[in-house]
Amino acid sequence: MATVDLTSIAKSFGPTKVLGGVDLSIADGEFLTLVGPSGCGKSTLIRIIAGLEAQDSGGVAIGGASVDHLRAHERRVAMVFQSYALYPHMTVGANIGLPLTMSRMTLRQRLPLLRLLSRQRREILRGIEADVGAVAAQLQLEHLLDRRPAQLSGGQRQRVALGRAMVRSPDVFLMDEPLSNLDAKLRVHMRTELAELHKRLGATFIYVTHDQIEAMTMSDRVAMMDAGDVLQLGTPSELYERPASIKVAQFIGSPAINLLPATLAGSGRIELFGRPLSLAVNGTAGASITLGIRAEALSLAQGEPGQGGRAWFSARLRRKENLGSEYILHFDLAGRDAPGVTTRATAATAATVNETAEVALTFDETACHVFDVGGERLEPRNGGAVSSVVPLRA
Amino acid sequence: MTMTAIPAFGTPPRSRRRLWIEQITGASFALPALALLILTILLPLAVLLYLSLTNYEFGAISADWVGLANFSKALADPIIRRSVINTLIYVAIVVPGGVFGALLIAILVHGRRRTRSLYEVIYFLPVTSTLIAMATVWQFLLHPALGPVNAMLKWLGFGEIAFLSEPSTALATLAVIGIWQLLGFNMILFLAGLSAIPRDLYEASEIDGCSNGIDRFLTITWPLLGPTTMFVIVTTMITAFKIFDTVAVMTRGGPMGRTEVLLYNIYLEGFQYFHTGYAAALSFIFLAFILVFSVAQTFTLDRKVHY
Ligand SMILES: Nc1ncnc2c1ncn2[C@@H]1O[C@H](COP(=O)(O)OP(=O)(O)O)[C@@H](O)[C@H]1O
Ligand SMILES: [Mg+2]
Numbered sequence: 102m103a104t105v106d107l108t109s110i111a112k113s114f115g116p117t118k119v120l121g122g123v124d125l126s127i128a129d130g131e132f133l134t135l136v137g138p139s140g141c142g143k144s145t146l147i148r149i150i151a152g153l154e155a156q157d158s159g160g161v162a163i164g165g166a167s168v169d170h171l172r173a174h175e176r177r178v179a180m181v182f183q184s185y186a187l188y189p190h191m192t193v194g195a196n197i198g199l200p201l202t203m204s205r206m207t208l209r210q211r212l213p214l215l216r217l218l219s220r221q222r223r224e225i226l227r228g229i230e231a232d233v234g235a236v237a238a239q240l241q242l243e244h245l246l247d248r249r250p251a252q253l254s255g256g257q258r259q260r261v262a263l264g265r266a267m268v269r270s271p272d273v274f275l276m277d278e279p280l281s282n283l284d285a286k287l288r289v290h291m292r293t294e295l296a297e298l299h300k301r302l303g304a305t306f307i308y309v310t311h312d313q314i315e316a317m318t319m320s321d322r323v324a325m326m327d328a329g330d331v332l333q334l335g336t337p338s339e340l341y342e343r344p345a346s347i348k349v350a351q352f353i354g355s356p357a358i359n360l361l362p363a364t365l366a367g368s369g370r371i372e373l374f375g376r377p378l379s380l381a382v383n384g385t386a387g388a389s390i391t392l393g394i395r396a397e398a399l400s401l402a403q404g405e406p407g408q409g410g411r412a413w414f415s416a417r418l419r420r421k422e423n424l425g426s427e428y429i430l431h432f433d434l435a436g437r438d439a440p441g442v443t444t445r446a447t448a449a450t451a452a453t454v455n456e457t458a459e460v461a462l463t464f465d466e467t468a469c470h471v472f473d474v475g476g477e478r479l480e481p482r483n484g485g486a487v488s489s490v491v492p493l494r495a
Numbered sequence: 496m497t498m499t500a501i502p503a504f505g506t507p508p509r510s511r512r513r514l515w516i517e518q519i520t521g522a523s524f525a526l527p528a529l530a531l532l533i534l535t536i537l538l539p540l541a542v543l544l545y546l547s548l549t550n551y552e553f554g555a556i557s558a559d560w561v562g563l564a565n566f567s568k569a570l571a572d573p574i575i576r577r578s579v580i581n582t583l584i585y586v587a588i589v590v591p592g593g594v595f596g597a598l599l600i601a602i603l604v605h606g607r608r609r610t611r612s613l614y615e616v617i618y619f620l621p622v623t624s625t626l627i628a629m630a631t632v633w634q635f636l637l638h639p640a641l642g643p644v645n646a647m648l649k650w651l652g653f654g655e656i657a658f659l660s661e662p663s664t665a666l667a668t669l670a671v672i673g674i675w676q677l678l679g680f681n682m683i684l685f686l687a688g689l690s691a692i693p694r695d696l697y698e699a700s701e702i703d704g705c706s707n708g709i710d711r712f713l714t715i716t717w718p719l720l721g722p723t724t725m726f727v728i729v730t731t732m733i734t735a736f737k738i739f740d741t742v743a744v745m746t747r748g749g750p751m752g753r754t755e756v757l758l759y760n761i762y763l764e765g766f767q768y769f770h771t772g773y774a775a776a777l778s779f780i781f782l783a784f785i786l787v788f789s790v791a792q793t794f795t796l797d798r799k800v801h802y
Contacts, residue, residue, distance in 0.1 A: 148698075151702060152701075152702075153698050153701065153702070172701070172706055173698075173701045173702045174701060174702055174703065174704040174705075174706055178702070179702065180698075180699070180702050182695050182698070182699060184693065184695050186693070186695035186696055186698065186699035187699075188696060188699075188700075188714070188715070189719070190718040190719060190721070199700070199703045199704075199714070200702075200703040200704055203703055203704030203705060203710065203714075204704050208709065208710070211713070212713070265699075265703070
């Protein structure tokens with residue numbers, strides 16, 4: 102069991118800067134996810150932790166001790182690769198057992214022919230077999246131990262890769278997009294399995310994914326990365342409910358957050374499409390800002406728009422998306438300099454709208470996110486709307 | 496889905512016609528290849544077989560049927576036996592040298608990033624050059640009095656060696672030249688094999704405890720190169736068994752028959768002594784060896800480990 106501490110890790114490949122000084126402290130037994138768009142440096146960072154890549158500057162410490170001078174296999178970390186990287190010429194048993202073979206046997210005991218001379222070899226082999234059997238039992242792989250990776254399904258290969266990582270009982274598990282090659286259904290299933298495995302083993306997990314749903318569902322904490330920097334570090338709900346920047350807000354959550362251009366009127370009051378809201382932030386009058394409204398915070402206005410002082414704007418339906426349990430409605434903001442917006446709606450509500458007429462969309466101002474021109478989060482004054490807060494509809 | 500897309504079981508006349516057309520089409524596609532096969536391989540083989548059963552001499556008008564006499568003569572001929580043994584010795588030197596040397600070079604070249612293509616060209620050059628021309632260069636290099644190799648030996652304090660005219664070194668020297676000629680080609684094959692090994696595997700093995708080059712080679716490279724290595728061994732065997740040009744140009748079977756090889760003896764019998772019938776029989780013996788190697792190749796490639 103171990104903590105992992107990264108201090109200002111920087112890395113460039115030639116002229117391309119890939120990591121720009123990443124600081125990260127991961128607690129013992131924590132499930133931390135690095136999430137971000139493709140090419141943002143997640144793999145590079147996790148490979149630096151593993152010892153497969155050397156950082157240009159900065160340090161990695163595991164369990165409080167620097168591991169910068171240690172080779173990959175001396176760091177007590179295990180890694181699961183996106184491709185699984187199973188040894189194609191070895192059986193499942195040999196694949197899972199390889200880390201033990203390498204650590205428990207000398208070169209002479211592993212060499213063909215020469216190994217026949219070793220007396221302890223059989224005993225060591227029996228020990229390895231027992232350990233491999235125990236891991237295989239945990240992953241329901243016992244009946245597959247004699248197969249080759251090519252004879253396994255994707256999900257089974259995934260479990261073999263996990264087994265190979267587990268067999269040495271490492272302090273830290275590193276996983277680089279381990280579920281990306283699975284079909285959608287298996288991926289959902291493996292999310293649960295991995296979360297349970299983490300709970301059972303109690304080891305530190307560092308998990309890399311570009312899929313925000315994986316990050317949200319499995320992690321204790323999420324580090325959102327972009328262009329080689331950590332934009333925000335926090336629990337999944339912190340990232341969802343208080344995104345530190347527009348990039349985080351855009352990346353986390355599905356459907357993606359609605360972003361609407363707005364301006365600041367006097368005293369920091371926000372004006373959306375020329376209509377003042379009851380929301381205010383600190384800022385100079387006339388500054389443009391961006392208002393972020395999650396799909397579930399936006400709804401079709403019932404009755405007269407603006408009723409009870411609720412903020413609203415008009416839109417026209419473009420498309421309905423049926424998810425079974427609910428609908429995602431896509432609206433165009435006709436004639437306005439803004440992309441469309443999406444809302445969630447029940448089947449009954451969705452049935453009331455169509456493409457022919459404009460409707461009013463209303464939203465809960467306390468659930469809005471405000472970002473300045475640079476994309477940084479602005480905190481609403483007085484912890485939310487200034488006045489006339491209408492209770493949420495049931 | 497339309498009805499026409501389904502094989503029409505209900506309409507026998509149409510389907511029979513279609514089958515017929517398909518057969519004709521298939522046959523006409525195969526015909527050119529078949530014709531070439533017959534003209535260039537099967538027909539000459541038949542002629543060769545016929546000649547090997549006669550005492551035909553080149554330029555003669557008639558020949559007598561001698562049955563298997565040529566074959567029994569060949570099996571009893573000490574010169575032929577010696578040439579077969581020489582050929583096998585040559586193969587036994589060239590195969591390990593040409594295969595493992597190429598593997599070593601391929602691994603070293605594969606590790607280069609910027610200079611890789613330069614080394615590839617350097618090692619591949621001998622493959623593209625004419626061996627007859629190169630043989631002259633080798634003759635000069637190895638010349639006891641003029642050659643730089645002997646100059647170097649003398650400078651190092653050794654005596655001079657007449658590599659090509661000394662009975663104990665002649666065949667081995669030819670084998671070294673043979674290895675030199677094969678290295679580049681085999682290296683390219685191994686490089687292709689090495690490039691096909693996913694980098695992930697090396698990284699996984701590094702985490703799993705393969706801390707040095709030997710571990711990595713034994714755990715990943717060697718087993719995964721297995722199919723490539725089998726292929727290289729078999730093709731090298733066949734190439735080495737066909738040794739002819741260096742012998743013909745540099746030693747002519749000498750000194751004292753130490754470099755007489757099978758193909759060179761066939762050439763002597765057929766084109767110098769004009770014993771065409773006998774040479775044909777020897778060719779069959781030669782083909783038998785090649786056949787064994789080819790079967791080995793087909794066998795190993797067919798059941799090559801599919802990962
Ligand atoms: N070995 C390498 N050489 C050059 N550039 C690399 C190398 N590895 C990664 N990169 C570059 O670094 C950036 C980050 O890569 P990576 O860490 O794999 O991103 P991610 O895993 O987040 O998708 C990419 O732009 C990629 O092209
Ligand atoms: Mg990646």
